[in-house]
Amino acid sequence: MKSNNNNNSIFKRFTRVAESNLIIVMVVLILVLWLMNDKFLSFVNVTNLLRQTAIIGVLAVGMTFVILSAGIDLSVGSVLAFSSIIASKLMVAGIPVWVSTIIALVSGSIIGALMGIIIYKGNVPAFIATLGGMTIVRALVMLMCGAQKIMWLPDAVVDFAVQRYLGIPAMAYVWFITVIIGWFVSRYTVFGRNIYAIGSNTEAARLSGIKIGINICGIYAFSAFMSSVAGMLMTARLGSGVPTAGQGYELDAIAAVVVGGGSLFGAVGSIPGTVLGTIIIASIRNGGTLIGINPFILDILVGSMIVFAVLFDQLRKNKV
Amino acid sequence: MADTIKSFVRMENIYKDFPSVKALQDVSIAFNTGEIHAIVGENGAGKSTLIKILMGVFRETSGEIYIEDKKVDISDPVVSRSLGLSAVYQDVTIADNLTVAENFFLGNIPKNKFGLVRWAYMYEVAQKALNALNIKVDAHSLVKDLPVGQQEMVVIAKKNFDRSKLIIFDEPTALLTNEEVEELYKIIHTLKSEGAAIVYISHRLEEIFELCDVVTVLKDGKWVDTLPVCETTEDELIAKMVGRRIEDMYSIRHFKPGEKVLEVKNLSKMGKFENISFELHKGEILGFFGLVGSGRTEIMRSIFGADAYDSGEVVMNGQKRSIKSPAGAISLGMGFLPEDRKTQGLTLEMSVKENINLASYTEISKFGLINLKREQLNANEYVNKLKVATPGIYQKVLNLSGGNQQKVVVAKWLCKDSSIFIFDEPTVGIDVGARAEVYKLLQDLLKDGNAIIIKSSYLPEIMGIADRIIVISEGKYMRTVTRGDYDEEELLRLASGIK
Numbered sequence: 001m002k003s004n005n006n007n008n009s010i011f012k013r014f015t016r017v018a019e020s021n022l023i024i025v026m027v028v029l030i031l032v033l034w035l036m037n038d039k040f041l042s043f044v045n046v047t048n049l050l051r052q053t054a055i056i057g058v059l060a061v062g063m064t065f066v067i068l069s070a071g072i073d074l075s076v077g078s079v080l081a082f083s084s085i086i087a088s089k090l091m092v093a094g095i096p097v098w099v100s101t102i103i104a105l106v107s108g109s110i111i112g113a114l115m116g117i118i119i120y121k122g123n124v125p126a127f128i129a130t131l132g133g134m135t136i137v138r139a140l141v142m143l144m145c146g147a148q149k150i151m152w153l154p155d156a157v158v159d160f161a162v163q164r165y166l167g168i169p170a171m172a173y174v175w176f177i178t179v180i181i182g183w184f185v186s187r188y189t190v191f192g193r194n195i196y197a198i199g200s201n202t203e204a205a206r207l208s209g210i211k212i213g214i215n216i217c218g219i220y221a222f223s224a225f226m227s228s229v230a231g232m233l234m235t236a237r238l239g240s241g242v243p244t245a246g247q248g249y250e251l252d253a254i255a256a257v258v259v260g261g262g263s264l265f266g267a268v269g270s271i272p273g274t275v276l277g278t279i280i281i282a283s284i285r286n287g288g289t290l291i292g293i294n295p296f297i298l299d300i301l302v303g304s305m306i307v308f309a310v311l312f313d314q315l316r317k318n319k320v
Numbered sequence: 321m322a323d324t325i326k327s328f329v330r331m332e333n334i335y336k337d338f339p340s341v342k343a344l345q346d347v348s349i350a351f352n353t354g355e356i357h358a359i360v361g362e363n364g365a366g367k368s369t370l371i372k373i374l375m376g377v378f379r380e381t382s383g384e385i386y387i388e389d390k391k392v393d394i395s396d397p398v399v400s401r402s403l404g405l406s407a408v409y410q411d412v413t414i415a416d417n418l419t420v421a422e423n424f425f426l427g428n429i430p431k432n433k434f435g436l437v438r439w440a441y442m443y444e445v446a447q448k449a450l451n452a453l454n455i456k457v458d459a460h461s462l463v464k465d466l467p468v469g470q471q472e473m474v475v476i477a478k479k480n481f482d483r484s485k486l487i488i489f490d491e492p493t494a495l496l497t498n499e500e501v502e503e504l505y506k507i508i509h510t511l512k513s514e515g516a517a518i519v520y521i522s523h524r525l526e527e528i529f530e531l532c533d534v535v536t537v538l539k540d541g542k543w544v545d546t547l548p549v550c551e552t553t554e555d556e557l558i559a560k561m562v563g564r565r566i567e568d569m570y571s572i573r574h575f576k577p578g579e580k581v582l583e584v585k586n587l588s589k590m591g592k593f594e595n596i597s598f599e600l601h602k603g604e605i606l607g608f609f610g611l612v613g614s615g616r617t618e619i620m621r622s623i624f625g626a627d628a629y630d631s632g633e634v635v636m637n638g639q640k641r642s643i644k645s646p647a648g649a650i651s652l653g654m655g656f657l658p659e660d661r662k663t664q665g666l667t668l669e670m671s672v673k674e675n676i677n678l679a680s681y682t683e684i685s686k687f688g689l690i691n692l693k694r695e696q697l698n699a700n701e702y703v704n705k706l707k708v709a710t711p712g713i714y715q716k717v718l719n720l721s722g723g724n725q726q727k728v729v730v731a732k733w734l735c736k737d738s739s740i741f742i743f744d745e746p747t748v749g750i751d752v753g754a755r756a757e758v759y760k761l762l763q764d765l766l767k768d769g770n771a772i773i774i775k776s777s778y779l780p781e782i783m784g785i786a787d788r789i790i791v792i793s794e795g796k797y798m799r800t801v802t803r804g805d806y807d808e809e810e811l812l813r814l815a816s817g818i819k
Contacts, residue, residue, distance in 0.1 A: 189688045191688055196669070201663070201667045204664055204666055205678070206645075207656055207658055207664055208646070208679040266669075
């Protein structure tokens with residue numbers, strides 16, 4: 001349908017998929033790591049990897065929407081901790097787990113909507129608004145719990161982290177569900193089209209009758225909602241509310257989107273690309289540790305990947 | 321042809337193939353020093369490709385380029401510049417936040433022996449270069465503080481200062497006022513008399529007759545003819561370009577105006593426009609004429625809700641409306657084609673399909689879910705209706721030519737089923753053929769009982785198609801002239817503020 005090219009061999013069709021380069025990178029990377037340490041693909045490690053990846057993966061889904069709209073969200077790590085602490089406090093106070101979770105998700109999302117309002121109404125660059133948000137929310141978290149961990153959460157929370165269905169950790173399912181939601185919204189909804197339109201050309205979008213304000217609010221609220229979901233996963237994984245949780249996670253989330261083909265100039269990128277970017281970055285971190293690479297070196301690697309992903313994107317653009 | 325004229329640049333048997341198109345086929349052309357050489361042709365005729373090969377942006381697939389009879393290999397823009405070739409593009413490209421003088425020395429700032437910038441020297445030299453071309457700009461001024469026209473003059477002066485031996489002007493008058501165009505002509509003549517070879521590209525044929533010595537016609541990537549301007553006519557050029565006579569160009573069928581659909585009363589905005597009142601009827605084209613910067617675009621944008629206005633009323637179909645946003649205007653049936661389709665009309669990274677549907681997603685969705693079938697149907701329908709030349713509806717708009725991009729913007733509003741269309745400079749930067757199609761489109765819109773407002777700074781166009789022309793000068797209403805009473809000189813006089 002997309003092309004009347006006669007050559008429909010599997011390889012040709014594969015290369016036409018936008019993410020084909022990334023799939024190759026991912027497969028090669030996984031093979032290399034596996035060759036260097038065969039524990040990399042062991043059952044224990046893969047489930048562990050999925051558990052680690054789930055949190056960044058969920059953040060990255062929200063970040064994809066933000067970056068597609070030519071914005072940025074630096075506050076995701078702080079919002080993660082915010083929702084974690086809110087939920088933990090409520091649970092410790094005896095509120096049912098599901099009620100606490102809903103309250104945490106809603107209050108996290110409200111923070112995102114507020115940042116969206118500041119960005120749109122105040123015409124504040126997203127970088128600044130969310131940088132401020134990151135600092136303020138983290139400070140709020142510290143004040144709320146006196147910079148102390150919140151322990152003795154209900155067993156159900158801790159159990160969730162170790163639960164599996166069909167051998168796959170429950171946390172990974174949460175990630176998969178957010179990916180499907182993100183993919184569906186970006187492909188099949190008006191909101192999804194609006195995000196791309198705003199990222200491509202805000203003025204043209206506005207003159208086409210798209211209400212920019214409500215959409216920007218929605219985008220940052222969505223990102224904050226995803227951060228809050230990640231906060232719940234984090235709470236389960238740590239078995240407590242930790243006020244310093246999620247620090248620096250915004251970088252890995254941005255990296256996942258950018259390595260996955262997202263452009264910081266907006267309108268270019270996709271949820272499948274982000275998923276691949278997430279897996280690539282998580283494999284480097286996990287596999288690297290497994291074969292004994294110094295974690296600081298791994299940071300250098302991830303940092304370089306972000307730069308190279310953008311460099312690659314620019315080179316491709318300049319090639320006409 | 322006299323053999324005594326020595327060509328500065330000769331391009332011989334140039335071919336350029338892109339993956340899907342043969343952009344140039346066997347084109348040979350020579351540019352002489354001290355001569356103004358026009359290149360004309362429809363969009364897609366290969367003008368830009370030819371220029372980009374000279375500028376080192378593209379490599380030719382085959383063919384040879386000679387400069388002063390020496391074969392050269394223009395592998396990238398740096399080589400092109402070092403050979404003395406340069407271009408002035410429509411969209412001026414200089415560093416906005418620097419002074420004029422700094423722009424002159426960009427990349428080559430003069431330093432004294434301590435490695436410090438020689439400011440006084442820079443300003444002095446730059447001022448001299450400006451004065452040499454009689455450009456009344458202070459070298460100390462920041463580029464962003466200058467009007468667009470003067471920015472363009474500064475760019476030209478810089479090219480001259482860089483000792484360019486061949487200067488290409490690509491649609492240089494698109495953004496200029498009439499006086500500025502005169503000034504530009506003078507400058508180009510000065511450059512010519514100083515021995516530069518000039519290449520002049522414009523869709524406005526009358527400019528070519530005013531300014532140029534030789535004209536080359538390209539069509540579908542092939543050379544058609546090169547002839548002295550004094551031996552040809554506009555009719556002949558158009559015939560060579562498209563096979564269409566000039567009288568047919570602007571003649572559109574007019575219809576009997578129906579009921580009043582829009583009435584604007586005393587619309588004012590501080591510093592932009594004041595006391596603008598007019599009526600618009602079904603089946604009518606209302607023209608807004610004036611000089612660039614006379615406030616017409618601001619009026620259109622305020623009516624459409626894109627910018628706020630201070631006072632006044634907008635009445636639609638007999639009801640007073642307060643339009644606060646484009647979304648509001650659109651829901652009342654207005655469509656707006658902004659002046660600059662790239663920065664305001666299109667989402668370039670998105671597909672033809674998505675751009676056509678951009679204003680219509682609320683109609684083709686339920687609970688926020690898009691009806692993909694209807695999205696696709698809409699796109700196919702309007703691509704066919706408007707004959708948008710695209711490999712498919714999934715093509716990014718970025719990859720279409722100017723005329724086709726404009727069609728996509730029009731398609732967006734047709735798809736939305738608007739009834740009042742505001743066109744802001746609908747044919748800027750699109751070629752004769754595509755222009756004729758835009759006019760045909762306007763005619764079809766009128767036939768279906770829509771009403772159209774057109775803002776144009778191009779007199780032949782607005783006189784040709786508008787039923788009434790409102791002249792605006794410096795934000796003030798001057799007069800409404802009705803079809804049949806059009807007089808070019810009077811319109812120009814009114815536009816310059818003389819009653």
